[in-house]
Amino acid sequence: MRKLAVTLALATTALSTPALARDDAWYVGVEGGAMLVEDIDWDVGAAIDSTTVDHRAGFDVGGTVGYDLGVVRLEAEVGYRAANVTGLRSTTTIPFVNGAGATVFAPGGSYDYAGGRTSALSFMVNALWDFGDDDGVQGFVGPGLGVARVKSRLALNTNGDALDDSDTVVAWQAVAGVRAPISDNIDVSLKYRFFNAPGVELVDIAGRQWYGRFRSHSIMGGLTFNFGAPEPEPVVPTPEPTPAPTYTPPPEQPPVAQPIQCTPGPYIVFFDWDKSDITPEAASILDNAISNYQNCGNSQVMLAGHADRSGSASYNVGLSQRRADATKAYLSGRGISDGVISTEAFGESRPRVETADGVRELQNRRVEIMYGPGSGQ
Missing domain, CATH: 3.30.1330.60 (OmpA-like domain)
Incomplete structure (x- = not known):
């Protein structure tokens, strides 16, 4: 978390373009970046926290459609994140398919050669609070709520998967970041996302139920197109110059030349x-x-x-x-x-x-x- 805070602080310094108001305007955006999955502790059958699955760094991508209400933005988001499995540790047996095609069980232990992949496809609604001066970098923070389809595939060898199943659950997330414009309609952003999909229930090839949760941390860069245009300036008519007063001499007097007046303004x-x-x-x-x-x-x-x-x-x-x-x-x-x-x-x-x-x-x-x-x- 300390590294994430330092990254956001550096981004705040680097993105120094004056911000433009986006109030009362629709926008669309794309984003992507790196993701770390927390170790997943699975309850396998009646064995609580019996199997822990490790992952290497993965990726997180998504798209948004939203409306800027002023201080608050509301947006719909679709996201996909995935990471490969690097190993698992278990205190219970793990099913696998042997060379003869039969389902057998490996004893509990550490399997650093285990492979597979875990992914989550999510559909979320976010409420983001914007803060900061209009003439500088703006920050934003807010929650999101929706659903996620979590899929896990685990294998101890190349003959077949021990687990290959998916489940759709309610998910939530927390988002924080900074954004700044690079043109009248385009913003760039850098944000951190914590994603949580609890209550995932899967079934392995032996028919046993696996129960756990998917959590991830992502640092993502984004590009947003704002459909709102700056308000047109009112047209101010050019003021007519004030005519100089004319002097009419008396009929019996010859015309008198008048000095030219200096009109100082403003x-x-x-x-x-x-x-x-x-x-x-x-x-x-x-x-x-x-x-x-x-x-x-x-x-x-x-x-x-x-x-x-x-x-x-x-x-x-x-x-x-x-x-x-x-x-x-x-x-x-x-x-x-x-x-x-x-x-x-x-x-x-x-x-x-x-x-x-x-x-x-x-x-x-x-x-x-x-x-x-x-x-x-």
């Missing part, structure tokens, strides 16, 4: 979620601001970057600075000198629309531009 441009790219809508607003700037001389320009509350506070400060820097690059690339432009990142501290923590809000993902007398002070 001009507001919005950004896609977790992005600092200038959108076509934002470019239109910035072009209008650049045009009006020509009426303000060489005034100072102040860019204030902001973010919504869907990420951590420290991450949002950096994101709002990148948005301000992208806006500055756009302005300086179209004739406004770098020397008159100042930037400041406010992160999520000055929302335009008040929201709860973790909520995506387009109007809070913005940069505000001000210039003219007193700007940038």
